[in-house]
Amino acid sequence: MALEANLVAEFDQLAKNYPEKRAIMMLALHRLQDVRGWLSPEALEDLAAYLGMEPVEVFGVASFYPMYRLRPCGQHVVSICHNISCDLRGAQDIVAAVCEATGAPLHGTSPDGKFTVTTVECAGACANAPMFDLDGVYHEDLTPEKAKQIVRSVK
Amino acid sequence: MSQTERYLLTRANIEGAHQLAVAEKNGAYEALRKVLKEGIPYSTVIDEVKKSGLRGRGGAGFSTGMKWTFMPDPAKDPRPRYLAVNADESEPGTCKDRVIMQRDPHGFVEGVLLAAYAIRAQAAYIYVRGEYRLPHDRVKAAIEEARAKNLVGKNILGSDFSCEVYMHRGGGAYICGEETGLMESLEGKRGHPRPKPPFPAMFGLWGQPTTVNNVETVFNVPFIMNRGSAWFASLGTANSKGNFLCGISGHVNKPGVYEFSFGITAKEILEQHAGGMWKGRGLKAWFPGGSSCSLLKGSDIDVVLDHDSLRARGSSLGTAAMIMIDDHTSMARVMEIISRFYDHESCGQCSQCREGTQWLSQIFRRIAHGKGKADDVATLEALAKGMAPGKTICALSDAAAIPTLSAVRLFKDELIECVTRQADPLAVPQPHYAVAGGHH
Numbered sequence: 001m002a003l004e005a006n007l008v009a010e011f012d013q014l015a016k017n018y019p020e021k022r023a024i025m026m027l028a029l030h031r032l033q034d035v036r037g038w039l040s041p042e043a044l045e046d047l048a049a050y051l052g053m054e055p056v057e058v059f060g061v062a063s064f065y066p067m068y069r070l071r072p073c074g075q076h077v078v079s080i081c082h083n084i085s086c087d088l089r090g091a092q093d094i095v096a097a098v099c100e101a102t103g104a105p106l107h108g109t110s111p112d113g114k115f116t117v118t119t120v121e122c123a124g125a126c127a128n129a130p131m132f133d134l135d136g137v138y139h140e141d142l143t144p145e146k147a148k149q150i151v152r153s154v155k
Numbered sequence: 156m157s158q159t160e161r162y163l164l165t166r167a168n169i170e171g172a173h174q175l176a177v178a179e180k181n182g183a184y185e186a187l188r189k190v191l192k193e194g195i196p197y198s199t200v201i202d203e204v205k206k207s208g209l210r211g212r213g214g215a216g217f218s219t220g221m222k223w224t225f226m227p228d229p230a231k232d233p234r235p236r237y238l239a240v241n242a243d244e245s246e247p248g249t250c251k252d253r254v255i256m257q258r259d260p261h262g263f264v265e266g267v268l269l270a271a272y273a274i275r276a277q278a279a280y281i282y283v284r285g286e287y288r289l290p291h292d293r294v295k296a297a298i299e300e301a302r303a304k305n306l307v308g309k310n311i312l313g314s315d316f317s318c319e320v321y322m323h324r325g326g327g328a329y330i331c332g333e334e335t336g337l338m339e340s341l342e343g344k345r346g347h348p349r350p351k352p353p354f355p356a357m358f359g360l361w362g363q364p365t366t367v368n369n370v371e372t373v374f375n376v377p378f379i380m381n382r383g384s385a386w387f388a389s390l391g392t393a394n395s396k397g398n399f400l401c402g403i404s405g406h407v408n409k410p411g412v413y414e415f416s417f418g419i420t421a422k423e424i425l426e427q428h429a430g431g432m433w434k435g436r437g438l439k440a441w442f443p444g445g446s447s448c449s450l451l452k453g454s455d456i457d458v459v460l461d462h463d464s465l466r467a468r469g470s471s472l473g474t475a476a477m478i479m480i481d482d483h484t485s486m487a488r489v490m491e492i493i494s495r496f497y498d499h500e501s502c503g504q505c506s507q508c509r510e511g512t513q514w515l516s517q518i519f520r521r522i523a524h525g526k527g528k529a530d531d532v533a534t535l536e537a538l539a540k541g542m543a544p545g546k547t548i549c550a551l552s553d554a555a556a557i558p559t560l561s562a563v564r565l566f567k568d569e570l571i572e573c574v575t576r577q578a579d580p581l582a583v584p585q586p587h588y589a590v591a592g593g594h595h
Binding site: 029 | 235244245246247248249250252253278284285286287288289319321323324325326327328329340341342343344345346361402403404405406410411412446476478480484488489492493496499500502585586587588589590591592
């Protein structure tokens with residue numbers, strides 16, 4: 001499989017913003033992940049072919065950054081901050097509440113494939129701790145009850 | 156209570172200020188118009204910012220005007236030149252740049268343009284941490300609105316100043332907040348910091364002259380150009396000028412991002428603004444500027460917040476992110492989390508950092524879980540001393556060592572007690588949940 005035609009058009013456009021094509025790497029990995037759900041070896045090969053690079057070089061970049069998912073995941077991803085400001089205000093209770101409400105183990109996916117639950121280091125929402133990111137949207141000032149409500153309301 | 160003249164968040168607090176019409180009605184782009192219409196030379200902008208005493212708000216506190224003068228003279232060095240804006244805000248406790256980007260993106264874009272003008276950059280790249288989607292989208296929309304009004308792009312407002320502004324996204328790696336790690340990442344590589352020299356002003360993005368400035372730093376520039384360096388320098392203390400955004404988090408009643416002039420005491424911030432410590436508890440310890448600075452004891456709360464005063468207490472202003480820890484909290488637990496963070500974020504290039512952060516994390520973890528070994532506290536100190544200062548390519552190793560040394564210095568008895576008792580007396584029961592792979 002090659003890159004989707006719309007992504008090729010988008011990436012061609014993006015590349016005009018930089019003196020070197022490879023500079024679109026970070027943005028391209030994000031977009032590819034949005035479109036395909038995760039970054040499979042094939043996805044990385046497709047991007048490498050587009051960029052004229054070896055697949056291992058693209059893998060080397062993707063594997064450095066925690067936001068790039070190199071394994072399949074659930075339909076929805078909950079990333080719970082467990083750094084200091086959130087921990088001081090009960091991040092561990094949020095982890096327990098989200099695991100309970102989704103049926104997913106931490107760093108795993110629920111049996112129905114709906115949710116992947118993970119912890120992340122400081123998400124920059126320290127003044128509104130504890131918090132999680134659900135599919136790219138921040139939910140802040142959480143309580144365990146509020147956390148459960150939010151994940152249960154996901155269709 | 157001291158009276159603070161506020162300016163940083165005035166527009167941000169207006170409903171809809173992220174839209175150009177509202178932002179312009181409230182003063183956005185006035186400084187840019189003034190500079191371009193009056194033909195104020197770039198050297199005057201640099202001089203004004205130098206005279207204002209503005210210091211970088213990203214943690215290091217270097218003079219902004221001075222940094223700009225490191226860029227080579229374009230008459231002698233005609234290479235393309237760039238501004239990289241560090242919006243990779245990831246220092247634990249720090250959540251201020253997000254407020255600026257989300258609520259006053261036009262004020263921010265104006266600051267970016269003025270900084271680019273000062274260093275004569277033809278393009279500015281804003282590197283936003285990947286998790287900050289809303290701030291990213293707001294700034295991106297602001298750039299497009301500004302472009303449509305000829306405030307960004309070719310011959311801005313009919314002048315001979317042209318500058319493109321591009322949004323870039325990170326991938327969740329703290330190390331990309333280090334300026335050379337940021338540049339590597341922007342070039343599409345792993346965020347491995349580069350040895351310095353060469354410095355970014357000579358060899359930055361794609362080997363070209365580059366300046367890296369923090370979001371809040373450039374955000375201050377339009378105010379300085381509008382109201383003058385003398386006004387700016389009238390705010391603050393001897394070596395820390397202007398207002399700053401202070402994030403206060405942890406065990407306080409009203410955590411938040413507040414604006415103050417340098418010179419306010421931490422005590423006033425805690426008691427008059429953040430509502431005091433929660434649950435009527437006492438303050439045990441706190442970080443004045445993010446987790447990479449030295450911990451201070453609760454009794455240090457009388458300190459004035461500025462660069463010199465915090466240095467005199469053995470800590471630093473960092474990003475002015477105060478993390479407050481109450482007297483029911485285990486310091487072994489606090490340091491377990493802090494050291495885990497640096498272990499997770501080390502890029503792995505330098506052995507002192509790669510191995511050192513891993514060891515610090517393992518040792519703090521076992522101390523906090525009642526499995527500390529007899530000489531663990533001494534080992535922590537020896538390890539941290541081997542990691543800093545200045546032993547590695549970048550300062551992440553120092554950032555892990557500094558809080559460690561302060562914890563060992565200030566809370567040695569508490570840590571040793573955890574080891575001798577083989578239990579942490581202050582540990583609170585943690586909730587149980589399953590972890591994929593079957594281990595925790």
